[in-house]
Amino acid sequence: MKISAPRLSFFKPNIEKKRKIKLVLGDVSAGFPSPANDFKEQRISIDKEVVKNKEATFYARVEGQSMEGAGIDNGDLLVIDRSVSPEDKKIAVCFIDGEFTVKRLKVEKDCIYLVAENPKYKPIKVTSDNQLIIWGIVTYVVKKI
């Protein structure tokens, strides 16, 4: 039997003309690219706004109406920053004679008043007979409407 040799024809690549192909790195996705990508920002965080000093921030719940004039009502949540210095006119969480209370500070020459914001309540004059701890300064009130 005669075996015929297969006929092969060779093609030469054309290398005379140099071709430039751009290299594209990375994935290609077929959809329309989001035009918002370039404008990505963090979503608003109330926590970030309200808590300026994480390590010194504590929370408390209010019962009672003695500060309603300052917008602090029964059931509200107080954000308390202990790193803020107590000063005249600031609203502070105080511990006086065995109880927590929230009042506006009124600093006079030789005494401090804890002033309620409700005409039904009288200011508390703090004398050396009282044990007062200014526990922290109220920086925000969170209330449910």
Next chain:
Amino acid sequence: MFALVDCNNFYASCERVFQPQLEKHPIVILSNNDGCIIARSNEAKRLGIPMGAPAFKYKRTFKKYNIKVFSSNYPLYGDMSNRVMKILSTYSPNFEIYSIDEAFIKFNGFKYFNIREECLDMIKKIRKWTGIPVSIGLAPTKGLAKIANKIAKKYSFQTNGVYSIDNEEKRIKALKWTAIENVWGIGRKYTERLKKNGVFTAYDFIKVSDFWIKKNMSVVELRLKKDLEGFSYIKLNEAITSKKYITTTRSFKKIIFSLNDLEERVSSYTSHCAEKLREQKSCCSSLLVFISSDPHKEKRIYYRNSFVITLPYATDSNIILNKFALKALNGIYRKNICYKKAGITLMDLRASKERQLTLFNNDITRHDNLMIVIDKINMRFGNAIKLATQDPNRLWKMRQENLSKRYTTELNEIITIRNKT
């Protein structure tokens, strides 16, 4: 220069932040399950209440002196600790959290700072921001900083909470002042031996020859000696003695008789320990199980026994550890005993990556991925996956009769202000 910052009576101080009326009032804190006393305020110490004492024995004393008793509130202590540590970390980049209430700070390149002033500022800031009082010991080495801290605390009135061992005279005086059992890193066992050999203070200890220490103790104690001599041998973030074992021991609320019930408890304790083991990326190669009846019930038979099993290979798998723990338990269980307590200790710990593989057993790393997944699930869903020998419905209910609120981690447990005046 090293600083050791230590919170004063940390657990009691945490409770006081939210109950300021307890300032200057004696306080004790009980262990998990309200078993024994694990922390005391200075006032309670002065009343002679010892550390580690079983709480029920002191019930009358508590009442007599109106001592305020707390169950341990770890969510609160943990959060307060984080706050303190976060503030401390702002003072130097070289910083090591040593325990829940202690941290070392290394002051390098602070020669233009007055370190004592920095420390006083630190104390003031931590007290104001968190309400926690701290004391600071300053010294050229960690070992000496520990001692300086003790002095700062003990004589807080004179030191304002900061004491610095910064010359030879102070160093010698401090070492002579420190009893050997209070030296950092010297355990009970070595204390006994040292005392027998006439070593009663830290000063006596540094006079012992290197040779004797090496022969009778170990190289760890030798390095400690150098540290106390003022040469900084113990570096930052270097544990003086690595955690050699992990243990969980609990008293039961109710007495247990049956092997089945004991097996359930031991399985749960084993899983708990194994989780801690994996958390620190270690394996163990032996374990101890112990059970005991109530030693305070005199009419009943007192039985206590323990069993050590050496594992065929080091592991951190719940499944394997549990298998051997139950074997150990079966070896010591006796009928007709009123069991009150059980515990497990994982021993011979080593880093997982240094674990020795064996020639004929390919199973060693078999559970690795499984454990990772179990830990992740349990972290997210709270002990959702248990071993079959554990009671699926049983929660880790602890006796916590005097638990304070979780003021900083639970919104419905925050401070209430009664604004009635």
